[in-house]
Amino acid sequence: MRDKLSLLGIVLLALIAMLVALASLCGTQNVDSHALASSGVSQAINGANAEFKGALKAVREAEVAGADKQRIATLVEQLNSVLRMIDEAESLLLQGNVTEADAMAERTIEISKRIGSDAVELRDETSLKTFYDKIFTFSMAPVASLLVTVGAHYGWKWWRRREVERMMRMEIKKVKEPEEEK
Amino acid sequence: MLKLSEDMKRAVVIFISATIIFSMLAYVAVTPRPKEQFFQIYVLGEKRMAERYYPENNSDIPVGRLVQWYLGTTNFMGSVQYVVIKVKLGNSTINAPDDINYIPSPAPVLLEFRRVLMDNETWEFPFAWMIGEVREDGNMIHAGVLVINVKNGVEVRSGEASAVKGYNFRIIFELWTLDPLTEDLMFGWRAGGEQRAAWLQIWFNATKPMSS
Numbered sequence: 402m403r404d405k406l407s408l409l410g411i412v413l414l415a416l417i418a419m420l421v422a423l424a425s426l427c428g429t430q431n432v433d434s435h436a437l438a439s440s441g442v443s444q445a446i447n448g449a450n451a452e453f454k455g456a457l458k459a460v461r462e463a464e465v466a467g468a469d470k471q472r473i474a475t476l477v478e479q480l481n482s483v484l485r486m487i488d489e490a491e492s493l494l495l496q497g498n499v500t501e502a503d504a505m506a507e508r509t510i511e512i513s514k515r516i517g518s519d520a521v522e523l524r525d526e527t528s529l530k531t532f533y534d535k536i537f538t539f540s541m542a543p544v545a546s547l548l549v550t551v552g553a554h555y556g557w558k559w560w561r562r563r564e565v566e567r568m569m570r571m572e573i574k575k576v577k578e579p580e581e582e583k
Numbered sequence: 584m585l586k587l588s589e590d591m592k593r594a595v596v597i598f599i600s601a602t603i604i605f606s607m608l609a610y611v612a613v614t615p616r617p618k619e620q621f622f623q624i625y626v627l628g629e630k631r632m633a634e635r636y637y638p639e640n641n642s643d644i645p646v647g648r649l650v651q652w653y654l655g656t657t658n659f660m661g662s663v664q665y666v667v668i669k670v671k672l673g674n675s676t677i678n679a680p681d682d683i684n685y686i687p688s689p690a691p692v693l694l695e696f697r698r699v700l701m702d703n704e705t706w707e708f709p710f711a712w713m714i715g716e717v718r719e720d721g722n723m724i725h726a727g728v729l730v731i732n733v734k735n736g737v738e739v740r741s742g743e744a745s746a747v748k749g750y751n752f753r754i755i756f757e758l759w760t761l762d763p764l765t766e767d768l769m770f771g772w773r774a775g776g777e778q779r780a781a782w783l784q785i786w787f788n789a790t791k792p793m794s795s
Contacts, residue, residue: 454766457665457699461763464663473701477663480699488697538609546601553597554590 445506446494449487452513456480459520468527476523479516483509620660620774624668624758624781626710627653636785643788646714652785655707656758658700660772665761667768670694670710672744673784675751680770680782687770688755688782693742717749717789749789757782 460476486509493502587595628635629651638648658664673679673690680688698706746752758781762769771780 454761457663457761458766460699461663470701473663477699477701484697484699535613538613539606542605542609543602545605546598549601550594550598554594557590557593 443494445503445510446487446490449483449490449506449509449513452510452517453480453483453487456483456513456517456520459517459524463520463524463527466524466527467531468523472523476516476520479512483512483516486512615661618659618661620772621779622659622664622666622758622760622772622781623655623657624756624783625655626756626783626785627655627707637787642786643790644714645790646717649711649713650787652710652712653707654696654710654756655705656700657705658702660774661702663699663701664772665699666697666706667759668696669757669759670696671755671757672742673753673755674744674746675753679784680755680757680780682780682782685769685771685778685780687757687759690744690755691742693754712754714789720745746789751786752789753784753786755782755784 457480460473460480463476464473486505490502490505490509493505625633626636627633629638631653636650636652637644638650644650654668656666656668658666669687670693671688671690672693673688677690678686678688680686696708700706744752757770758772759768759770760772761767762773764773769778771778773779
């Protein structure tokens with residue numbers, strides 16, 4: 402009887418040990434999966450930050466190309482909304498809301514890509530316009546010079562004629578000497 | 584050899600001179616004028632003026648008392664800039680940011696405020712904070728200060744610092760920008776081939792709550 406009881410005790414202890422081991426294994430697996438998910442979201446947030454920088458670079462290039470201020474302001478506002486969303490994704494991640502943080506980060510990546518492509522389009526459009534504007538401005542220089550030259554030529558001619566005519570109208574006046582007056 | 588009349592010679596000289604002058608004017612018109620590139624950073628008190636930084640003008644801040652400031656920065660860089668204002672909590676012994684070698688303060692970062700600014704744009708926003716708790720630690724009487732930034736009505740736990748007897752805490756504001764060369768954040772900014780930095784700090788003392 403005593404042998405049976407001790408055998409039962411050993412079996413029970415083994416069962417408890419197995420249950421404890423199983424529970425601890427399950428717990429570890431949960432932590433691991435959570436850690437994996439967090440690192441995945443962190444990567445998504447890093448990706449969002451990298452994409453944001455790319456979009457910012459594109460907007461800067463569009464500005465350097467001479468894009469309209471109003472359109473740049475619109476793109477900058479969109480960039481700021483991306484920043485707010487990245488902040489939100491980071492705080493969601495800190496709160497442990499992995500799914501929403503991931504979704505938010507993915508959304509910012511999409512928006513940043515769209516901003517980047519809009520900015521590239523604006524840059525190309527503006528570069529072409531700026532190029533033509535520069536050509537027009539510089540081509541105006543010889544045109545303006547020609548006008549000035551023609552104006553100067555005819556102005557000179559007119560002034561010469563006027564001077565000659567003035568000369569022709571001149572009369573020789575006799576000035577009375579003081580001795581003659583006496 | 585082609586012989587030019589006096590009139591023709593004169594016209595050619597005028598044309599060449601005018602072309603040179605107008606080309607120079609065109610160059611000036613299409614080339615943006617260089618201007619000094621810099622940022623401005625400021626902190627205002629509760630009335631949005633450079634005064635009343637502390638409640639009742641007393642730099643001894645009791646636990647739980649909300650302190651309201653306004654942080655602002657203006658972009659005079661002539662282009663779109665990405666700015667980050669890093670808020671750090673330090674004491675009297677921790678190094679302040681180094682203006683000469685452009686080294687930021689080693690104090691821990693509590694918060695970061697980020698924004699993309701247009702040229703000539705000013706970004707001003709409220710910065711409300713309070714001391715969450717003060718702890719005494721042994722004979723040295725260190726005070727642990729927990730600064731809580733109240734952002735959009737939501738309390739954001741920020742960080743902790745210690746100071747002997749709770750005296751001479753400081754909140755440091757550093758301006759960081761995105762370096763166009765390295766594509767990384769840098770302390771200060773790069774203008775005309777040289778680096779510059781801007782930062783601010785406000786000192787305060789932490790006091791224990793009144794015992795009831």
